[in-house]
Amino acid sequence: MDTFKKILATIFAMLFIISAIVALISFNFDRNAFTVETYQKAFANADFYNQIPTIMAEAMVSTTTNQEQLPIVMRGMNTQAWDAFFRTLLPQDVLKSMGDEALNSVFAYLNMQTNSAHLSLTSLKTSMVSDMGVQAVFTLLKTQPNCTLRQIGQMTINLLSNSQIQFCNPPEEMVPFLTPVIQGQIRVAALAIPDQFTIIGAPPENDPRPTLHTVRMVMRLTPILPLGFLLLMTILAVSSFKSWLNWWGIPFVITGGFASLMSLSGAPLIGAILHHILVNRMPAFLPTIMLADASTLAIAMVQALLSPILIQGLILGLIGFVMVVAAYFTKEKIMTE
Numbered sequence: 001m002d003t004f005k006k007i008l009a010t011i012f013a014m015l016f017i018i019s020a021i022v023a024l025i026s027f028n029f030d031r032n033a034f035t036v037e038t039y040q041k042a043f044a045n046a047d048f049y050n051q052i053p054t055i056m057a058e059a060m061v062s063t064t065t066n067q068e069q070l071p072i073v074m075r076g077m078n079t080q081a082w083d084a085f086f087r088t089l090l091p092q093d094v095l096k097s098m099g100d101e102a103l104n105s106v107f108a109y110l111n112m113q114t115n116s117a118h119l120s121l122t123s124l125k126t127s128m129v130s131d132m133g134v135q136a137v138f139t140l141l142k143t144q145p146n147c148t149l150r151q152i153g154q155m156t157i158n159l160l161s162n163s164q165i166q167f168c169n170p171p172e173e174m175v176p177f178l179t180p181v182i183q184g185q186i187r188v189a190a191l192a193i194p195d196q197f198t199i200i201g202a203p204p205e206n207d208p209r210p211t212l213h214t215v216r217m218v219m220r221l222t223p224i225l226p227l228g229f230l231l232l233m234t235i236l237a238v239s240s241f242k243s244w245l246n247w248w249g250i251p252f253v254i255t256g257g258f259a260s261l262m263s264l265s266g267a268p269l270i271g272a273i274l275h276h277i278l279v280n281r282m283p284a285f286l287p288t289i290m291l292a293d294a295s296t297l298a299i300a301m302v303q304a305l306l307s308p309i310l311i312q313g314l315i316l317g318l319i320g321f322v323m324v325v326a327a328y329f330t331k332e333k334i335m336t337e
Contacts, residue, residue, distance in 0.1 A: 009237035012229045013251045020226035020255045021262070028308045030219035034110060036103045038304045043103075049096045057082035081140055088136040089127045098123055102199060109200055112209050117200040128190040137182050144169045242330040249323030256317025263310035 032038045043049060057079045077085070090098070102119045109117040127133060147168040170178060230248070238244045 005236045009233045009247065012233040012236065013247065016226050016229035016233060016251050017255045017258070019222075019229060020251075021259055023222040023226050024255075024259050024309050024312060025262075026219040026222040028312070029305060030216050032305050032308060034107065034216065036100070036107050039103055040100060041304045043099060049092065049099050052095045052099055053086035053090065054079075054083050056086050077140075081143075084143060085136050085140050086124075088139045089132060090124065094123050094127070106200055110209065110212065112213065116198050118196040119199050120196045122195055125190045125195070129187050133186050133190075134179060134182050137186065138175070138178075141169050147171065242327050245323045245327035245330065249320045249327060252320025253317050253324060254320075256313045256315070256320060259313030260310055260317060261313075263306040263313060 061077075061079050061082060098120065102117070105114070105117040105119070108114045127136075145168055147170050151168050152171065152174065230251075233247060233251075234244070237247050
């Protein structure tokens with residue numbers, strides 16, 4: 001009978017190890033994958049905030065249909081020009097603020113606190129109507145080749161007729177004439193830009209959030225399963241203080257060791273899985289700003305998600321090691337008392 005109990009206890013110990021590792025991954029994934037702080041760290045590691053001007057520039061080129069709403073010196077700008085414009089217009093702290101606001105909005109949506117997620121453009125509009133907006137336009141123009149005499153003549157005609165100006169670097173003599181024109185039209189352009197635009201929003205019949213909520217609930221309950229196996233193992237096998245130290249200590253060491261090893265060596269595999277999900281499974285759901293560099297983002301996310309598992313695994317393994325050592329030095333007579 002005792003042998004049968006020990007065999008069952010060994011099976012439960014193995015089930016505890018497997019379920020505990022799964023619980024560590026699931027619990028930490030739920031705890032960290034749906035918080036803004038994790039993505040802020042991931043985005044900072046992936047240099048995501050510095051990519052926002054490029055993403056905005058691509059959006060301007062691909063979505064701008066009414067060129068008449070833009071200042072005449074900015075009509076027909078390409079992606080590189082828009083990228084330089086936004087980098088001049090928006091300093092790093094403003095870009096980070098815009099990115100963090102977008103993240104907060106996305107997670108408010110995912111947590112079913114709102115029905116849509118938005119990116120605020122208030123900071124962009126404020127910078128555009130300030131002197132910084134005009135300076136950004138002239139900074140753009142200075143990156144271009146100097147205007148030829150023919151281009152200067154055509155520019156003068158276009159200014160008078162409110163037509164598109166050829167994109168080139170005007171001479172200093174023309175700056176006073178261009179400044180009020182740029183100021184007036186950039187204000188008109190800022191008024192035409194909405195205060196925010198929707199970056200994510202699923203229709204009710206295709207809303208994945210209820211399913212996501214159920215999955216998260218299951219993840220939160222996963223620690224119950226290894227605790228149950230641990231309890232069954234204890235009932236079947238533990239008969240003394242020394243046996244308790246051994247039956248708990250050895251599974252703790254194995255669980256902690258495997259969890260730590262997975263957190264160190266499993267990053268490339270889990271990163272590849274996350275990359276596949278981000279690129280192939282979620283493009284219709286997640287905003288473009290979160291998919292711009294899915295590979296780099298996936299790696300940064302994995303690093304942020306696996307760090308707690310490494311620490312917890314090391315702590316669990318250390319506790320188990322101390323228990324095994326304590327069992328070794330525990331006198332045999334305690335087992336019979």
